Amino acid sequence: MDVLTTAEAHALLSRSAVRHRLATGQWQRPARGVIVTHNGPLTPDQRERVALAASPAGSALAGLTAATRLGLQGFEPRGIHLVLPAGAKRPSVEAVVHWSTMLDPRDVLPRTPRITTLERSVVDAASWSDSILRARVLVIAAFQQKLTSIARMRDALSRRGPCRHRGVIIESILDAHGGIQSLPERDFEEVRVLAGLPRPTRQVRVKHPSGRYFLDVWWEQFNLAIEIHGIPHLAVEQWTDDLHRTNELVIDGRRVLVFSSFAIRHARDAVIDQLRRAVAAG
Numbered sequence: 001m002d003v004l005t006t007a008e009a010h011a012l013l014s015r016s017a018v019r020h021r022l023a024t025g026q027w028q029r030p031a032r033g034v035i036v037t038h039n040g041p042l043t044p045d046q047r048e049r050v051a052l053a054a055s056p057a058g059s060a061l062a063g064l065t066a067a068t069r070l071g072l073q074g075f076e077p078r079g080i081h082l083v084l085p086a087g088a089k090r091p092s093v094e095a096v097v098h099w100s101t102m103l104d105p106r107d108v109l110p111r112t113p114r115i116t117t118l119e120r121s122v123v124d125a126a127s128w129s130d131s132i133l134r135a136r137v138l139v140i141a142a143f144q145q146k147l148t149s150i151a152r153m154r155d156a157l158s159r160r161g162p163c164r165h166r167g168v169i170i171e172s173i174l175d176a177h178g179g180i181q182s183l184p185e186r187d188f189e190e191v192r193v194l195a196g197l198p199r200p201t202r203q204v205r206v207k208h209p210s211g212r213y214f215l216d217v218w219w220e221q222f223n224l225a226i227e228i229h230g231i232p233h234l235a236v237e238q239w240t241d242d243l244h245r246t247n248e249l250v251i252d253g254r255r256v257l258v259f260s261s262f263a264i265r266h267a268r269d270a271v272i273d274q275l276r277r278a279v280a281a282g
Helices: 006-012 015-023 044-053 063-069 118-127 132-144 150-158 166-177 185-195 236-251 261-266 268-281
Strands: 003-005 028-031 034-036 081-085 096-100 201-208 211-219 224-229 255-260
Touching: 003 006, 003 044, 006 015, 006 034, 028 044, 034 044, 063 081, 063 118, 081 118, 118 132, 118 150, 118 166, 132 166, 132 261, 150 166, 166 261, 185 261, 185 268, 211 236, 224 236, 224 261, 224 268, 236 255, 255 261, 255 268, 261 268
Parallel strands: 081 096, 224 255
Antiparallel strands: 003 034, 028 034, 201 211, 211 224
């Protein structure tokens, strides 16, 4: 082992032997109560383990720090994230520290170093995010990369208690499950009313030599179709079909706007602006 607590080092060698190695520069003490058994630069893995070793008992690597260790790709942790038992003293290391009362075996993996489960890590990272969009992307990425399941994510969230961005986290889990495969009618209806537009026709069937398509929203008087996408990148084949369908609609002479379900829910001003300008242009 290259990262040890002082107690672990004394269990392996005598106190005098440990002091000698530290005094002669063979070993180093990067944090109080922690010893590294070499004198070179610390690797990212060693820095994380040093931070954890310097923390109170029961602590764990968490958030993106833990999720990255468990296979989540594309999200560089901004600092080392630690979660400590509620009321525990902050360690004297450079880290992003959080506290929790939920650190039992359901949320912490029985391994070294101690880390929160993938699901708990993703939920935490999403709730600690600066924006709702980043929170959503984190949750969706866990499904996209086939690291989790609906049941495990919902279980982890159920024990997380009140947290920031909880609504978006739930929404994103449902989207991944296909529970919101197409946008609920009332969501777009609210946007339409706010935009001051007439009622459209919905789920209009369009025949084409390559198949039949259904338009989510269609205004014949404006020659305008609206396509609403959930998270098509979870199913590349379905996403490709959706893109082909949109292209066919344009080739046939229709004007098409494409919105994400996320934009309909959380970026309504931009959606309304584009709808109004498209109608005016038509």
